[in-house]
Amino acid sequence: MSQSSCDRCGKHSSLTRLYQIRGSEVSEYWLCDVCGRDVGLEPHSPRFAASVGDLLGALVHNGEETACVSCGTTFEQIRHTGRVGCAECYRWYRRQIVELLGREELGTEHAGRLPRRLALVKRLLHDREQLRGELEAAVTAEEYEKAARIRDEMIRLESEDERPT
Amino acid sequence: MSDRPDTPWLWSAGPDSDVVICSRLRLSRNLSGEPYPGRADEAARGRISTELSRAIRGLLHDQHDDYLELEPRSMPRHAQEALVEHRLLEYPLPWRLFLRGPDSFAIGTIDHLRMVTFGPGLGLEDAMARLRRLDQQLEEVVPFAVSIDFGYLSTEISNAGAAFRASTLLHLPALSKVDRVGSIVEPESGVQINAEHPPADERTKESAAQESALYVVRSSAAVDRSEDETVANLEARTRLLVHYEREARAQLLATMADELDEQAHLALDLLRKSLSLPALEAVQMLSRARFGAVLGLVDGVGVETLTSLLLLSKRHHVLNSGTAHDDESVEDRDVVRANLVRELLVEWA
Numbered sequence: 232m233s234q235s236s237c238d239r240c241g242k243h244s245s246l247t248r249l250y251q252i253r254g255s256e257v258s259e260y261w262l263c264d265v266c267g268r269d270v271g272l273e274p275h276s277p278r279f280a281a282s283v284g285d286l287l288g289a290l291v292h293n294g295e296e297t298a299c300v301s302c303g304t305t306f307e308q309i310r311h312t313g314r315v316g317c318a319e320c321y322r323w324y325r326r327q328i329v330e331l332l333g334r335e336e337l338g339t340e341h342a343g344r345l346p347r348r349l350a351l352v353k354r355l356l357h358d359r360e361q362l363r364g365e366l367e368a369a370v371t372a373e374e375y376e377k378a379a380r381i382r383d384e385m386i387r388l389e390s391e392d393e394r395p396t
Numbered sequence: 397m398s399d400r401p402d403t404p405w406l407w408s409a410g411p412d413s414d415v416v417i418c419s420r421l422r423l424s425r426n427l428s429g430e431p432y433p434g435r436a437d438e439a440a441r442g443r444i445s446t447e448l449s450r451a452i453r454g455l456l457h458d459q460h461d462d463y464l465e466l467e468p469r470s471m472p473r474h475a476q477e478a479l480v481e482h483r484l485l486e487y488p489l490p491w492r493l494f495l496r497g498p499d500s501f502a503i504g505t506i507d508h509l510r511m512v513t514f515g516p517g518l519g520l521e522d523a524m525a526r527l528r529r530l531d532q533q534l535e536e537v538v539p540f541a542v543s544i545d546f547g548y549l550s551t552e553i554s555n556a557g558a559a560f561r562a563s564t565l566l567h568l569p570a571l572s573k574v575d576r577v578g579s580i581v582e583p584e585s586g587v588q589i590n591a592e593h594p595p596a597d598e599r600t601k602e603s604a605a606q607e608s609a610l611y612v613v614r615s616s617a618a619v620d621r622s623e624d625e626t627v628a629n630l631e632a633r634t635r636l637l638v639h640y641e642r643e644a645r646a647q648l649l650a651t652m653a654d655e656l657d658e659q660a661h662l663a664l665d666l667l668r669k670s671l672s673l674p675a676l677e678a679v680q681m682l683s684r685a686r687f688g689a690v691l692g693l694v695d696g697v698g699v700e701t702l703t704s705l706l707l708l709s710k711r712h713h714v715l716n717s718g719t720a721h722d723d724e725s726v727e728d729r730d731v732v733r734a735n736l737v738r739e740l741l742v743e744w745a
Binding site (some may be wrong): 301304309315336 | 426
C-alpha cells in the first residue's frame with residue numbers, strides 16, 4: 232500500500248513509511264523528508280526505528296499542535312472533553328490517552344469480549360507469546376525435547392492462523 | 397388512553413422486584429473507519445446511518461419482530477421527553493432510533509450506535525445474554541472499531557474497553573426513611589448510587605428524589621473490566637442494597653406497622669379521590685402506597701400497578717397521555733394527572 236501525502240503536513244513529497252509496532256498492534260504512518268527532518272529524523276539513521284508513538288508524543292510536548300491525522304482532533308481537545316474524534320485518535324495519541332486514563336501502561340490485552348474474528352487472533356497471539364516464553368525457558372534449561380514439542384505447537388498455531396476464517 | 401404502558405420491562409414482576417424495579421444495560425459501538433458523530437460531516441452521517449440502519453433492520457426483520465423506527469429529532473418535544481423518561485432515549489438525541497420491546501438501538505448519539513436493553517426486576521443475567529446475542533449478530537454484518545489492547549473504541553475514552561454500562565433502578569423507601577442509603581455503597585465499590593431523576597420541576601428536585609425513594613445504582617467506568625465482571629459487581633452491590641432494604645423494612649414493620657399502614661391507606665385514598673395532583677405529591681403518595689403494597693398492608697391494588705403509576709405520573713407521561721398539551725398550565729397538568737391516576741387505579745385493579 233502506498234500513500235500520496237504526508238500524514239503530518241498533508242503535502243506531497245518524497246515519503247517514508249514508518250511502522251509502529253506495539254505488542255500485537257501495527258500502525259503505519261507516512262512522513263515527508265521535510266517533516267522527518269523537522270522531528271529530528273535522518274533517513275537511514277537508527278532513530279528511524281524509534282517508535283512513531285514516541286515521536287508524535289515528542290511533537291506534542293514540543294508545543295507544536297499536531298492534530299489526529301484522520302479527523303483533525305487535537306490532544307488538547309481530548310484532554311478537555313474526554314472525547315476522541317475517531318478510532319485513529321486512539322493510535323495517534325495512544326500514550327497520552329493511556330496516561331489520561333490514569334494507567335501507566337495498558338495490559339497487552341483488553342479484558343472484555345472481542346468480536347469473534349478478533350478473539351481468534353487474540354488467542355493465537357496470546358498462545359504464541361506464551362509458547363515463545365516457554366521455548367526460551369526450555370532452551371535455557373537445555374530441555375531440548377520439551378523445546379521441540381513447543382516448537383511443533385508453535386508451527387501448528389501458525390498453520391491455524393493461516394486457515395481462512 | 398388508559399392502556400397499560402407498553403413497557404412491561406419497567407414495571408412488571410421480576411427477580412427481587414419488591415425492591416428492584418428494573419435493570420438496564422448499554423453497549424456502545426462505532427463503525428471502523430468512520431469519524432465519530434461529533435466529527436462526522438453530512439456525508440459521513442449519511443453513510444453511518446445507512447449502514448447501521450440496514451444492519452439493524454435486517455436483524456429485526458430476520459427475527460420477525462415488530463419494531464418502531466423513529467427520527468427523534470423531528471418528534472414533538474413532549475414525545476421526545478416521554479421517551480427519555482421511559483429510559484428509551486438519551487440526550488444527545490440520536491439521528492435514528494429503533495425500538496423493539498425492551499431493546500433499543502440509537503444511531504448517532506455520542507457514539508455511532510448505542511444498544512440498550514432492560515429486564516424487569518434484578519434481571520441482569522437474561523438482559524446480558526440478549527444484548528450479547530444482538531451484538532454478536534450485528535458484528536457479523538458491520539465492522540466495529542476495536543483494538544486488541546484498548547478493546548472497543550468509543551468516543552468517550554473512559555468508555556473504551558468493554559464500552560459497557562449497567563444500572564439497576566431501586567425503590568428504597570425503608571432505607572430512605574432511616575437515611576441509610578448513602579452509607580451502604582462504598583466509594584471504591586465500582587458502582588455509584590444516585591437519586592433517580594426528579595419527576596417534578598427543578599425547584600422540587602431534592603425533595604422529589606427523597607419522596608419517591610427511587611435510586612439508580614450505576615456501574616462505574618473501568619477500562620480494564622470485562623462485561624461479566626461489571627455485571628457481577630453491580631449484581632452483588634444491588635443484592636446488598638436489597639438485603640439491607642428488606643432488613644430495614646422488617647425493622648420498620650416491627651416498630652411502626654400501624655403508622656406505615658395508615659400512611660399507605662391515606663396515600664391510596666388521596667390518589668383515588670384527588671381532583672388535582674401535583675407531580676411531587678403524586679410520587680410521594682405512590683411511593684408510600686407501593687411501600688404499603690409490598691409489605692402486604694393494602695389490598696385491592698397490585699405492586700405492578702403502583703410501580704407503573706409511579707413511573708407514569710411524571711409530567712411528560714401525563715402530557716403524552718393525549719389529554720394534555722404542551723401549552724397547558726401546571727394546574728391543568730395536575731388535574732390531568734389526578735384524572736389519569738384515578739382512572740388507572742380502577743381499571744388496573
